[in-house]
Amino acid sequence: MSTPKDWPEPIIRVQSLSDSGLPEIPDRYVKPPTERPVTIPDSNDVNIPLIDLGGMLGDDNTRAATLDQISDACRNWGFFQVVNHGVSHDLMDNMREKWRQFFHSPMELKQSYANSPKTYEGYGSRLGVEKGAILDWSDYYFLHYLPSKLKDHNKWPVLPDSCREVIEEYADQLVKLSGRLMKILSINLGLGEDHLQNAFGGEDIGACLRVNFYPKCPQPDLTLGLSSHSDPGGMTLLLPDNNVVGLQVRRNDKWITVKPAPHAFIINIGDQIQVLSNAAYKSVEHRVIVNSAKERVSLAFFYNPKSDLLIEPVKELVTPEKPALYPPMTFDEYRLFIRLRGPRGKSQVESLKSPR
Ligand SMILES: O=C(O)CCC(=O)C(=O)O
Secondary structure, eight states, X not given: OOOOSSOSSOOOOHHHHHHTTOSSOOGXXXXXXXXXXXXXXXXXXXXXXXXXXXXXXXXXXXXXXXHHHHHHHHHHTSEEEEESOSSOHHHHHHHHHHHHHHHTSOHHHHHTTBOOTTTOOEEESOSSOOTTOOOOSOEEEEEEEXXXXXXXXXXXXXXXXXXXXXXXXXXXXXXXXXXXXXXXXHHHXXXXXXXXHHHTTTTOOEEEEEEEEEOOOSOGGGXXXXXXXXXXXXXXXXXXXXXXXXXXEEETTEEEEOOOOTTOEEEEEOHHHHHHTTTSSOOOOEEEOOOSSOOEEEEEEEEEOOTTSEEOOOXXXXXXXXXXXXXXXXXXXHHHHHHHHOOOBTHHHHHHSOOO
16 A cells, blocks of 8 residues: 555645535535434533543642543543643634634645645645545645654745744644643553553654644535544544534444533544553544534644554553454554545554454
């Protein structure tokens, strides 16, 4: 499997379709009936766990209670939100606004950053390279922050003003927050606090950002902003839109719409941590719905293992009762799947499970 140099068809910007005021979405965006969003009124009260990370700095009891909440969330939800996470609220707002401005800048500027499936860096409008595939109702921008050798400021937008500086500061703070979360996850697995981080490659990790832009959609019941998928990487820190909901998490075969708390980050476990934890922690399917009244912006920061390191269940978590569920594989090999085929539920991590 290798990645093609170019897209199989001309790229159409979803934002241009939306701005053209068309009353119906093109067939390319119409999902099969089983994948279309259906709102279940009863599920409105349910939300993913909300955890005060400030508890980690409290007395022994508060710290233990916080660790327990995170452990439960990783094992039973795969998703949780954190507040008091230490990242500046102004920085979060500023970062989101810079990107909103970017997506509202002239198409000519955005097109100068058009991406290709070779690295996905830049301005994009599809994931996956299958000709004729049904597409999602979103555009995005993808960039690398770590490892440093992959970071290239020329591939980051030069406008709006000081965009690159803001991205640098934001990414720096999110790497620090990710490091703190990795220690917590590791302790909760009964491992030394640095175990997971070392399994990721120590300092040599990967980090990248995908900013999603979901334009208004005239027929939101027929399509999705982002199809169901689990994140292929290690852990994701999502900054959602401050005004518009859209993220849905799969739980007991129902879709729960996440209600973000103000200035919270939504954290989710990715496939690589599911593999390292030998499925103690769950990488859970999620998707994004769109609406006809408001656009939505979200920023997904992906914290990943070093890409050429073999990732396999941690030895301490493999027992005769719970043999290793997954074969060793590098993240480079693993992410080719989503890069070629686009978001496909949990089919990849499930397909790796050893037969029993
Ligand atoms: O837009 C969102 O809320 C979620 C985005 C997401 O799942 C992703 O970028 O992988």
